[in-house]
Amino acid sequence: EAQVTQNPRYLITVTGKKLTVTCSQNMNHEYMSWYRQDPGLGLRQIYYSMNVEVTDKGDVPEGYKVSRKEKRNFPLILESPSPNQTSLYFCASSIAGKTGELFFGEGSRLTVL
């Protein structure tokens, strides 16, 4: 089954404690992206990657890091989480030629206390 898998699905953590949200896709997609969803603000892009070792900032990259060492994986790293990073996070992927036609993961709800 074609899917984008995120882990963890739910996490409560404390300010400053580094965490990583993993994302893996099994569709051999070149393009991967991270979004955060906040009430009233829709989906905002954090980082994206056109292919292995190629990453770039989206609209709201501050406080986040990403890496793309393998085609299937695109982890999101919060080096020092803060309460304003409490949000619902989505990983998504697509083929290179249609980066608007995204396959989304089920989401990771993160709470930073």
Next chain:
Amino acid sequence: GQQLNQSPQSMFIQEGEDVSMNCTSSSIFNTWLWYKQDPGEGPVLLIALYKAGELTSNGRLTAQFGITRKDSFLNISASIPSDVGIYFCAGQKNTGTASKLTFGTGTRLQVTL
């Protein structure tokens, strides 16, 4: 950043009614897309539009790419309970590239029996 004005923000309708929602922008897009998000899940692509004036259907859903390239609408005919969810429009300036996908803030649809 770019803004997509999506309306209405929410709507309550009775089963069997038709639904119409739209998305407008101050700038031109080359691609318009419509996604649906079920509760607790990630968005799923419903329809992608690549040509101004294009009218595309997917079952009971019909979407159009506005002739000015600054708007799009989505219609749902004969709504059913499983149509409940949040509908997002998204616009992209350069089709197929890593050009940013801008999402609207969503229309929350509730269907009553």
